[in-house]
Amino acid sequence: MMSLRSKALALVEVLLRVPPLFVVDEFLKISLGLPVSTGEEVPILSPVTTDIDINENEANYYDANFYNAFVFTLLKFFVCCLGCMSALCIFVLYTKHLIIVYLYLMSIGLVFISYWTNVSAIKQIQSLTVAATSAHHSTSILEDILNLNIKNLLDLEGPGILVIQNFAIQFLLAVLFRNVHLGPRNSTIQKLLPMSFMAPSFLAMLPVPPNLLHHSPVFSTLLPLFLAKYVLWSSGYEVAQVIYAGYQHGRLFISHNGLSALVETEWMRLNVPCVLRVFWVMRVAEHAILLLMDNYDDDADEGLKVTALLAVQSLASLAKTLLVTGCETITAVLGMTSVISFFCHYIGNFFQWILLTEEEEDKSIGTVSAILFYILALQTGLTSLNPEKRFIRLCRNFCLLFTALLHFLHNIVNPMLMSLSASRNPSTHRHVRALGVCAFLIMFPISLLAYLWSQHTISTWLLAVSAFSVEVIVKVVVSLMIYSLFLIDANRTTFWEQLDDYVYYIRAFGNTIEFCFGIFLFFNGAWILLFESGGAIRAVMMCIHAYFNIWCEARAGWSVFMKRRTAVNKINSLREASADQLLRLDDVCAICYQEMHSAKITRCNHFFHGMCLRKWLYVQDRCPLCHDILYKIDNKDNNSEAGNEENSNNQNLLLEEEPDLLLNEGVR
Known part of the structure; x- marks a missing residue:
């Protein structure tokens, strides 16, 4: 109670x-x-009338x-x-x-x-x-x-x-x-x-x-x-006191916790999302009632009833009108954003229920969807368009939002695929659920692209939706390929030394495709900005996209590539253990605890798998057992052939002391 x-x-x-x-x-x-400009032409004086004198009174x-x-x-x-x-x-x-x-x-x-x-x-x-x-x-x-x-x-x-x-x-x-x-x-x-x-x-x-x-x-x-x-x-003095107290509270809160904490606290206190949802629903209900009453009054003289009205005016046209009027102001767009966030939140919960996962980070799909939709509305000038163009733009924004949701769903299912493939005794129904979601993430974009390309002519918006859809398909295919490799490795009885190379190549391929799509979307947005619909918000979003999705990704990918190449050269410069040495050693790799059918010998005479040692070099440059430097230039020992060979190899390699990325992260 x-x-x-x-x-x-x-x-x-x-x-x-x-x-x-x-x-x-x-x-x-x-x-x-x-x-507000109504689009009517302003009459201009003709050259004949410009010679007419206008007196001072006029x-x-x-x-x-x-x-x-x-x-x-x-x-x-x-x-x-x-x-x-x-x-x-x-x-x-x-x-x-x-x-x-x-x-x-x-x-x-x-x-x-x-x-x-x-x-x-x-x-x-x-x-x-x-x-x-x-x-x-x-x-x-x-x-x-x-x-x-x-x-x-x-x-x-x-x-x-x-x-x-x-x-x-x-x-x-x-x-x-x-x-x-x-x-x-x-x-x-x-x-x-x-x-x-x-x-x-x-x-x-x-x-x-x-x-x-x-x-x-x-x-x-x-x-x-x-x-x-x-x-x-x-009550004037009390009102002033309340305002001053609110100002003092906000100033002290910001000084102790920051502006973002104040906004978050007030957002929760005012329950803004729920208020916006109720506002939008009441606003749409008001427009629906007025629309039905107006149409009923128009048809009253002809003796028509509400049932006849519904026969003349379909529910689809009514929904179209309500959607158009439901985003005609900034406050209405905020209300619609909150409603969309509400539905997207439960869509995310539905897929989490399918995948049997309850990660807290995956529950932010509603917030991400709301931010994305509101940015799209501001970027495309949704409130300033006439009703027909507004409806078209709203549908296009929904398509972009759906493709973004597919990317978010991939971020939910990808870690689950990796964890399921690494487990040796997985439950079959969890594999089936994850693979079913992957099948949906492939089939839905394909069906969407087939429909859009059959119903619409080529445009910048269609190219953007296509790029996002193909990108999510590529990401899902890459995840499935890595999932298959990990399943094969989990069922092998021997150590698969080339596994990380295959994973790296697959991820490098996928990330390269995503990088190319990022460049394509940048040029597509630049065309829209210059020739279709400009605006400060679009320009700012393009700058953000260029920095984070192009420049940062390219720099991170190149950094990983250089570190990997340097690590490979390091490992290749070490001596390869012979079969007799491995037989006399009769031990496992101290990094992965797997039997060694092949191994590399460090300067400190310790044996490791070449691939395991390469991974270790991504973390630090010292031996896992004795913590001696694995790779260093020795200028004093010029008499030994091995020393000369090792010295020449070291002079050709420049490697950072402690790289911070692992091989499994790919070129991202």
Whole structure:
């Protein structure tokens, strides 16, 4: 029961933070008050009309209009920015302060609702009274009450029923206002509040001048508005204290833990992903209801029902419209990003369930997908496109996101393949699950490419999706080949010395293909930036791609290649153990503990497998047994032929003392 109560409170807290996002969204819909280009052509004066003289009055008139329009636009922009900042400040408040803000706003809202209902009721009562007077059969409402004339009071076309309805509405509003207002709870004021709300209804029953009755709704709001203003004036110092305390807390937190820790803490406290999801779902539901109501109203004259509407307007077109309107502002894109993150998280959990793994690092698929989708939305200018182009761009972004998810799934299944292939007694069903995921990662990109190339003409976007899809296929094939080699090695009874060479060549091939695709995607992005759709975000992403995926990968690959080549030359310079020496030694390699059918002899007369010694050289340059330097230049011993040969080989090799990469990492 406590758990259910906690969930209910968490849901309420999420719902309390949704309205500020709707406020920000409305301001963004109008572009913060800035003028938006509609694409209409501006008329240009022809050469004939340019010779017409414009008098001074007309010039001043146009200048004044331009100045007034500029000032008005600037004022609208300032008000919209102020509204957005206020909404965001309300969004980050603690729950207790958020409730206070909502109570105050609710009290203001009740006052305005009371005013408009009073105005509407008084107008209708006056119009009915005038009509009855002109018909010479009118009686006042007070006379009907005193005479207990129930028939006239309950007449649906008479003013009596309106007064009774307004009495009930104003009494209900007064009770709500008494309970939610934050002003002083003085007993006299609390008793006067219902009288203040219902005063116009009382006056409507009396024979008062029409002018007084007309202005009575204004006077009825004076007392509740005074309470609301008193609360605003009296709480100004407390508001300033709350703002200053929040500033002090943030400054101290940043000084002790850093800005990223503050953002992460506030992100968790505000439950931002859940709030964004609820906001987007409510926003889409609102658009869906409005869309259905508009279409129903259009078809009402023809006698069509909702079922006929669904027959005319398919669910696919409805979904298309909702997707387009669901990403028309930055806040809407954030909400859609959170929803996509939610689904991608459960997709990752589904594949983890298939693979029977629960690695914490693999659970970040939702976060990675959200970041990728939001970057794609900003990079492609999703919110600035017209509806038709926006839908096309949204579908293309989804395709890119799906291919990125395939890469992430490969990162989940690849370590499992390596661990399964290294185990000697594996469970068969785990192999089948991992291989089934690999089959999906091969078949799905192939099917996607076949569909896209059959339905679309060649374009930069299609080339990018194709490159990502082929890249994931190559990565899966490389993983399967290494998996097969490790399985063969696990079932061998003798040491397979060439295994690491084969693994290196396969990984080098795969990483080279990925590097080539990285260069291709860079040039593809450069073409888009220069000739299709430029932008600062795209340029920044291209620079990041060029540095991390091209330059860093090339430097790391070349470093591993040079270290491997140097290590190979080192090992080749050592003496090869003869069969008699191995027979007399009758021992295992001290690195891998496997029998030695071939071995290398170090300077300190220790025997090791050549491949094991090469791996050891990637870690350090000293003997695993005696810690003597395995390879050093000796200029003093020039009489021995072996010493001369070893010295000449050492002069041709320059190797770092302690390389930090292992052979099994490949050229990455």
